[in-house]
Amino acid sequence: MKYLRPLFAFVFFFSLEVRVKAHESSLTFGEAAPVSQIPEDCLLNQEYPCSFLTADHARFSYFLSGKAKIVSLEETSLSIITEDQIKLMSGALFIDAHRELLIKTNYGFAKIPKGQAWVYADRDRFYFEAVNRRIKVYGRGFERPFILDPGQVVWLGPVDQTFQADSALPTPIDLSDFTKRMAKINDLSKEEFALYIQDFARNWKITSQKTVAIHKNLLQRQIASDQDLSKKRKRQRALQMREDRRLRKLFYQRNFLDH
Amino acid sequence: MSTQFYVTYILCITAGMTYFYSVIKDHYSGKHTLQAQVEFLQSKYDKEKLKNYILSSDFEEYRQMVAENIESPLLKQKKSPEKGYPLRTLASLSVRFPPMVVGPSPASELMREGKELFSYGDYEQAKNSFEKVVKLHDGSVHSIEAHFLLAESFFQMEDYEACIDFVNKMVIHFPEHELTGFGLMRLAAIFEIRERGEEAAKIYRTILKNYESNDLKLEARSYLSRVET
Numbered sequence: 001m002k003y004l005r006p007l008f009a010f011v012f013f014f015s016l017e018v019r020v021k022a023h024e025s026s027l028t029f030g031e032a033a034p035v036s037q038i039p040e041d042c043l044l045n046q047e048y049p050c051s052f053l054t055a056d057h058a059r060f061s062y063f064l065s066g067k068a069k070i071v072s073l074e075e076t077s078l079s080i081i082t083e084d085q086i087k088l089m090s091g092a093l094f095i096d097a098h099r100e101l102l103i104k105t106n107y108g109f110a111k112i113p114k115g116q117a118w119v120y121a122d123r124d125r126f127y128f129e130a131v132n133r134r135i136k137v138y139g140r141g142f143e144r145p146f147i148l149d150p151g152q153v154v155w156l157g158p159v160d161q162t163f164q165a166d167s168a169l170p171t172p173i174d175l176s177d178f179t180k181r182m183a184k185i186n187d188l189s190k191e192e193f194a195l196y197i198q199d200f201a202r203n204w205k206i207t208s209q210k211t212v213a214i215h216k217n218l219l220q221r222q223i224a225s226d227q228d229l230s231k232k233r234k235r236q237r238a239l240q241m242r243e244d245r246r247l248r249k250l251f252y253q254r255n256f257l258d259h
Numbered sequence: 260m261s262t263q264f265y266v267t268y269i270l271c272i273t274a275g276m277t278y279f280y281s282v283i284k285d286h287y288s289g290k291h292t293l294q295a296q297v298e299f300l301q302s303k304y305d306k307e308k309l310k311n312y313i314l315s316s317d318f319e320e321y322r323q324m325v326a327e328n329i330e331s332p333l334l335k336q337k338k339s340p341e342k343g344y345p346l347r348t349l350a351s352l353s354v355r356f357p358p359m360v361v362g363p364s365p366a367s368e369l370m371r372e373g374k375e376l377f378s379y380g381d382y383e384q385a386k387n388s389f390e391k392v393v394k395l396h397d398g399s400v401h402s403i404e405a406h407f408l409l410a411e412s413f414f415q416m417e418d419y420e421a422c423i424d425f426v427n428k429m430v431i432h433f434p435e436h437e438l439t440g441f442g443l444m445r446l447a448a449i450f451e452i453r454e455r456g457e458e459a460a461k462i463y464r465t466i467l468k469n470y471e472s473n474d475l476k477l478e479a480r481s482y483l484s485r486v487e488t
Contacts, residue, residue, distance in 0.1 A: 006266070006267065006270075007266070007270065036302065037309075038306070038309060038310070038313070051309060051312075051313055053308060053309040077309060077313075077316075079313070089313065089316040090316075106316060106319045106320045106323055107323060140327045158322075158323060158326070159323050159326035163329065164327075165323075
């Protein structure tokens with residue numbers, strides 16, 4: 001027992017040393033460096049336009065000339081075009097803007113005023129989520145933007161036969177997925193984060209109720225217009241039948257036929 | 260006290276030896292070189308991946324821009340969208356290119372050239388064309404004919420050895436083809452020229468036995484009767 005203690009201490013410190021070394025080797029740029037940059041080292045030199053690819057399963061954050069903080073958690077490719085314009089090509093991005101920022105995608109763009117937002121690509125669509133401020137999302141070919149209240153999400157898809165980007169009405173954010181994502185990127189303590197989520201959920205509830213009301217209203221209008229159309233068709237059919245009967249009667253009378 | 264000192268001493272020696280062993284092992288195993296290579300390839304791969312993302316994104320953006328701006332000319336043409344055609348795609352609006360005209364294959368061209376020269380009696384030049392077909396387009400449909408005409412060209416130029424070579428090749432590669440039968444007729448003729456009548460007669464009999472072409476049989480029979488008399 002007497003000799004085991006120094007032996008244990010020796011092994012412990014030896015292994016601790018190794019672990020610290022391995023951890024240090026991945027720390028080269030904030031939490032994780034981007035795996036590739038074009039032009040080389042453009043992020044460090046703040047040389048824009050700058051395109052880069054971030055590593056998968058690693059948190060990457062970058063301060064854009066004091067105007068915004070961008071964070072990614074998965075493999076994300078994006079281009080910083082100017083200090084206030086970013087183009088997302090793939091992956092997911094959290095934006096915490098201190099001034100107005102423009103996020104471009106292939107199917108439209110979003111204007112993010114001072115506030116937080118998520119923009120992410122999933123298959124053929126780009127999703128825009130407003131977190132704590134209203135954001136405006138402009139789809140390709142749209143004359144008016146979608147105005148998203150905090151807690152709402154809207155997606156844009158490729159331009160379709162209407163010559164506009166495919167899209168749907170804004171819906172409430174998936175709260176559980178949002179909480180998981182935010183838990184990975186925030187620097188708050190447990191208690192602070194719980195308060196943050198509670199606060200968000202309160203707003204989210206109000207937004208959800210508003211969204212439901214809008215959807216309900218739209219649905220009712222759609223049902224009413226469908227009913228109106230069906231009545232109109234019935235009336236037309238009845239008129240047509242009456243006219244047919246009248247003509248048939250006339251035909252029989254003129255040709256002295258019995259019917 | 261002495262035992263504790265002894266244990267510490269042994270531990271230090273063991274740790275030192277382990278460290279020394281790992282350093283030596285790493286140095287001679289080429290691990291660092293391989294690691295550097297892997298890192299280099301990985302960074303190259305990431306760079307290519309990013310380039311690919313940029314290109315795909317630019318291309319997609321261009322496509323979307325075209326799709327968005329196609330609207331005005333189409334609306335001028337038709338003010339209201341057609342009923343029953345809700346799924347009009349970009350493909351239906353794109354320009355149709357005329358169908359691609361497939362020209363003759365290089366082997367056909369060489370054969371045509373060779374046959375023309377052969378018919379003018381320019382066997383030397385014709386031979387070059389047929390040789391190109393045999394060498395460069397061995398899998399083409401003209402291969403058998405090229406072999407036969409090449410053997411025939413050599414026969415006309417009285418280069419009998421080369422002619423025999425090509426007839427042999429035909430027997431190996433296309434034993435049942437009618438043209439091989441005609442090639443064998445040339446082989447028999449060479450034997451006749453060299454006054455080896457018996458061997459020529461054997462070849463004629465083989466042709467009569469193995470080939471079904473009437474023209475070939477008729478010719479072989481007449482030559483055989485001539486050799487036998």
